[in-house]
Amino acid sequence: xxxxxxxxxxxxxxxxxxxxxxKFTTIPHRSSRSTRSILAQAVSVAxxxxxGTESLQAQQLEEVxxxxxxxxxxxxxxxxxxxxxxGEDIRAVNLTDVKDLIAFTPGISGNSKDSFxxxxxxxxxxxxxxxxGGDPSVSLYKNGLYQGRNGSAVSTLYDIDRAxxxxxxxxxxxxxxxxxxxxxxxxxxxxVSEMEGYAQLDVGERDLxxxxxxxxxxxSDNAAVRIAxxxxxxxxxxxxxxxxxxxxxxxxxxxxxxxxxxxDNLTADLMIEYEDRDQFGTVYRATGEGDAFLVDQTRxxxxxxxxxxxxxxxxxxxxxxxxxxxAEIFSVSLMIDYDMGWATLTSLTGYxxxxxxxxxxxxxxxxxxxxxxxxxxxxxxxQELRLSSNDDGPLGWYAGASYYQEDIETVxxxxxxxxxxxxxxxxxxxxDMFDYYNYLDDYNGNTYYCDYYxxxxxxxxxxxxxxxxxxxxxxxxxxxxxxxxxYVDLRYEFTDAFxxxxxxxxxxxxxxxxxxxxxxxxxxLLAYKAQTGFSTPEGALSDKQDWxxxxxxxxxNYRPNEDTLIFxxxxxxxxxxxxxxxxxxxxxxxxxxxGLCVGLPGSEAPGDFGPETVISYELGYKATLFNGRSQLATxxxxxxxxxxxxxxxxxxxxxxxxxxxxxxxGLELELSTAITDNLTLRVGASWLETEATGIQAFCGAxxxxxxxxxxxxxxxxxxxWAPKYTAFAVLNGVYPxxxxxxxxxxxxxxxxxxxxxxxWPDESLIYQRIATLNQTDIVLGxxxxxxxxxxxxxxxxxxxxxxxxxxxxxxxxxxxxxxxxGPARPRTVGVRLGYxx
Numbered sequence: 163x164x165x166x167x168x169x170x171x172x173x174x175x176x177x178x179x180x181x182x183x184x185k186f187t188t189i190p191h192r193s194s195r196s197t198r199s200i201l202a203q204a205v206s207v208a209x210x211x212x213x214g215t216e217s218l219q220a221q222q223l224e225e226v227x228x229x230x231x232x233x234x235x236x237x238x239x240x241x242x243x244x245x246x247x248x249g250e251d252i253r254a255v256n257l258t259d260v261k262d263l264i265a266f267t268p269g270i271s272g273n274s275k276d277s278f279x280x281x282x283x284x285x286x287x288x289x290x291x292x293x294x295g296g297d298p299s300v301s302l303y304k305n306g307l308y309q310g311r312n313g314s315a316v317s318t319l320y321d322i323d324r325a326x327x328x329x330x331x332x333x334x335x336x337x338x339x340x341x342x343x344x345x346x347x348x349x350x351x352x353x354v355s356e357m358e359g360y361a362q363l364d365v366g367e368r369d370l371x372x373x374x375x376x377x378x379x380x381x382s383d384n385a386a387v388r389i390a391x392x393x394x395x396x397x398x399x400x401x402x403x404x405x406x407x408x409x410x411x412x413x414x415x416x417x418x419x420x421x422x423x424x425x426d427n428l429t430a431d432l433m434i435e436y437e438d439r440d441q442f443g444t445v446y447r448a449t450g451e452g453d454a455f456l457v458d459q460t461r462x463x464x465x466x467x468x469x470x471x472x473x474x475x476x477x478x479x480x481x482x483x484x485x486x487x488x489a490e491i492f493s494v495s496l497m498i499d500y501d502m503g504w505a506t507l508t509s510l511t512g513y514x515x516x517x518x519x520x521x522x523x524x525x526x527x528x529x530x531x532x533x534x535x536x537x538x539x540x541x542x543x544x545q546e547l548r549l550s551s552n553d554d555g556p557l558g559w560y561a562g563a564s565y566y567q568e569d570i571e572t573v574x575x576x577x578x579x580x581x582x583x584x585x586x587x588x589x590x591x592x593x594d595m596f597d598y599y600n601y602l603d604d605y606n607g608n609t610y611y612c613d614y615y616x617x618x619x620x621x622x623x624x625x626x627x628x629x630x631x632x633x634x635x636x637x638x639x640x641x642x643x644x645x646x647x648x649y650v651d652l653r654y655e656f657t658d659a660f661x662x663x664x665x666x667x668x669x670x671x672x673x674x675x676x677x678x679x680x681x682x683x684x685x686x687l688l689a690y691k692a693q694t695g696f697s698t699p700e701g702a703l704s705d706k707q708d709w710x711x712x713x714x715x716x717x718x719n720y721r722p723n724e725d726t727l728i729f730x731x732x733x734x735x736x737x738x739x740x741x742x743x744x745x746x747x748x749x750x751x752x753x754x755x756x757g758l759c760v761g762l763p764g765s766e767a768p769g770d771f772g773p774e775t776v777i778s779y780e781l782g783y784k785a786t787l788f789n790g791r792s793q794l795a796t797x798x799x800x801x802x803x804x805x806x807x808x809x810x811x812x813x814x815x816x817x818x819x820x821x822x823x824x825x826x827x828g829l830e831l832e833l834s835t836a837i838t839d840n841l842t843l844r845v846g847a848s849w850l851e852t853e854a855t856g857i858q859a860f861c862g863a864x865x866x867x868x869x870x871x872x873x874x875x876x877x878x879x880x881x882x883w884a885p886k887y888t889a890f891a892v893l894n895g896v897y898p899x900x901x902x903x904x905x906x907x908x909x910x911x912x913x914x915x916x917x918x919x920x921x922w923p924d925e926s927l928i929y930q931r932i933a934t935l936n937q938t939d940i941v942l943g944x945x946x947x948x949x950x951x952x953x954x955x956x957x958x959x960x961x962x963x964x965x966x967x968x969x970x971x972x973x974x975x976x977x978x979x980x981x982x983x984g985p986a987r988p989r990t991v992g993v994r995l996g997y998x999x
Contacts, residue, residue: 226246226324232335241717241729241731247266255909260315261316269285270327270343271883279298279312282298285330285826286880287342292312292809293742294572294641300340301336304347305347306497314518323351325347327343333735339647341736342776350388353422361996362374366396391417394415396411400477404481435492439489442487444487446524479526483577484521489517491515497511508562515541518536531979546563549561556655560650561650573680578692634683635692636682638702640676642675645669647669647670650666659720663719664714667712672707673738675704677761691756691757699762727785728782732777734777745818774804776802782795782798795833796831798828803824808821832846845892850885861876876922912938937957938957941953943994952993953992956990957989959989967983
């Protein structure tokens with residue numbers, strides 16, 4: 163019903179413009195620039211601005227209708243920190259997958275060229291665990307339905323009506339909890355009034371070919387079908403000195419079929435969707451810096467210095483396991499709105515099945531220092547029922563209940579070369595390491611002998627290498643998760659100018675989880691030392707736990723006039739507990755050498771962690787200015803985030819547990835303005851300050867001593883991977899040509915993020931991201947009678963930056979090099995042809 167309201171507001175001309183404006187690109191891309199680039203950018207803005215110089219009176223901005231509060235409202239009337247982008251907006255700045263929205267949303271960062279959500283940070287809050295025993299901190303939705311976790315949640319933006327990105331806890335707007343923020347993608351729905359459609363072809367450098375199209379087919383006065391699909395492919399752009407083809411290539415395709423049935427009081431949409439993604443895994447590049455790497459590189463490379471290029475898009479990786487990031491995702495959903503007069507009943511039903519394979523060469527070196535893999539499959543079911551009031555009186559409300567069930571199975575791989583492992587940890591030979599760990603080891607006052615472990619590990623106590631010379635550390639986790647929630651939100655208008663919202667939600671989550679270490683395929687005597695550090699010789703270890711919480715929010719809204727909203731809110735958020743994918747707990751996990759810990763059913767269990775919670779305070783201002791020609795939205799916020807669910811090291815062991823507290827505050831701003839009838843500008847910016855306490859577990863006990871803080875060198879630091887400042891700007895120009903109805907159009911877009919901390923220690927002890935994230939794109943074209951043609955340049959200044967980076971341990975003896983990952987896509991020139999009817 164809500165979608166009907168929006169579609170009925172769209173004229174035929176608007177709908178055609180929507181289709182012809184479609185943009186299609188490839189993988190995420192942004193970069194840094196120098197002073198000369200800033201000057202060149204200013205010239206580009208001036209040239210594009212010239213398209214609109216003949217207009218003396220600016221137009222009014224089009225009203226953007228959103229449904230974030232379960233009512234169809236203008237984005238300027240919603241008392242939430244929300245960024246809304248229409249399908250036209252998304253295409254104008256060439257966004258292709260859901261994480262690309264980050265570039266043009268203040269307060270969110272962490273777009274990476276893979277299917278992981280770990281680096282997505284909303285106001286500094288992110289997922290600090292890449293296993294599958296917990297849940298993501300930022301929640302992704304499509305048409306209000308939860309999209310899941312790494313491998314299944316990231317989908318392509320094609321045939322999209324709009325996107326709504328919400329910041330802060332959002333437990334009252336969706337069926338699943340959203341503790342830090344939410345991104346909701348609304349696809350274009352069928353309409354019963356007319357047949358229409360579009361097609362677009364994009365051809366560019368590196369054999370880039372992308373096609374997107376859709377067609378709307380009315381069947382009767384009450385029914386219609388919409389079919390949309392896409393295909394895109396591109397060759398790689400990162401050269402590998404080790405040999406082989408260029409890296410970061412991809413080939414993706416998808417198909418969506420949506421059927422609609424509507425009457426005066428009923429709207430039902432059935433959607434079937436399939437996506438096949440086949441792209442390169444994350445690419446890491448060793449920086450060649452860092453004290454430990456400079457000392458140890460010859461040890462782990464057979465006595466030779468490792469050759470590293472200074473070209474930011476050149477690496478030297480063995481890629482012994484072909485890096486890949488591929489998934490097949492199938493989903494079915496049914497969305498029903500039934501208008502009962504006094505209220506609207508909404509039912510959301512969704513089912514999703516996915517298979518996901520991910521492999522990366524994590525070490526960024528021409529040796530098998532560490533390869534990581536993840537072979538995953540799962541299915542997810544969700545049902546939500548909601549009632550929303552239709553009364554125009556002072557009291558408005560909505561209430562709902564939801565249920566979900568998820569089954570997930572993942573085999574994780576940690577692979578290392580035996581010789582590299584032994585040399586990297588300062589043993590002259592692997593026999594020396596074998597003797598040290600397995601013959602006689604005085605460890606925490608306990609003595610261990612090789613003979614003790616013969617039944618579990620060894621056929622003899624003499625070292626011999628595995629058949630392939632590798633340690634293949636594999637563990638399998640299985641999870642069966644389910645939960646339910648109920649919520650209610652009330653809004654009462656005390657006066658024409660003042661109203662308040664009151665909301666409460668109860669959530670219950672239950673997780674059954676098992677952890678099993680699989681036998682090393684090469685039968686290495688160093689088995690279980692690459693990643694897990696333990697074995698489960700008698701089968702899987704399992705546990706079952708549940709958590710529940712009641713969260714709430716209060717919002718006060720003041721409207722001094724019809725064009726201004728001032729709001730203040732307090733909201734709490736909750737994310738359920740879970741289990742670590744790489745650690746166990748119990749007597750057999752304590753006081754044993756790494757790799758020789760034994761987990762037995764009934765004695766040991768998967769390591770677990772508790773819920774994390776947040777309380778968030780916001781003060782917001784929204785105003786429509788200059789007779790509708792400008793819209794301003796700004797929000798100040800402060801939050802206290804407790805019991806972070808995070809992965810950290812205890813020696814070589816990887817532990818997931820609750821760690822510390824994070825306090826954050828900042829400011830977000832967005833401004834849209836119609837400069838002239840032909841020129842519009844949208845800008846945004848954010849500022850963030852965070853301070854973490856009780857997080858010394860991230861840094862170890864005094865392993866690196868800060869001259870001021872000493873052993874507590876992590877305390878009080880800002881959270882890693884969250885920039886202090888972000889900014890973006892989008893300039894759109896349209897200029898009529900002659901009397902034929904044709905027009906020139908152009909878009910100049912820019913996005914920027916400040917440097918980020920690459921790890922928890924003080925900035926003086928870690929490596930910052932190589933070059934500030936900074937991207938500029940330009941599109942210029944002509945359209946007439948449904949046809950359009952445009953040329954584009956992406957990453958105009960061809961700068962290099964990276965999605966993120968990791969610091970090495972500054973003490974000699976580390977096995978890993980300091981490295982960065984996700985080099986920026988280079989300057990790309992291409993042409994787009996489109997037709998809509």
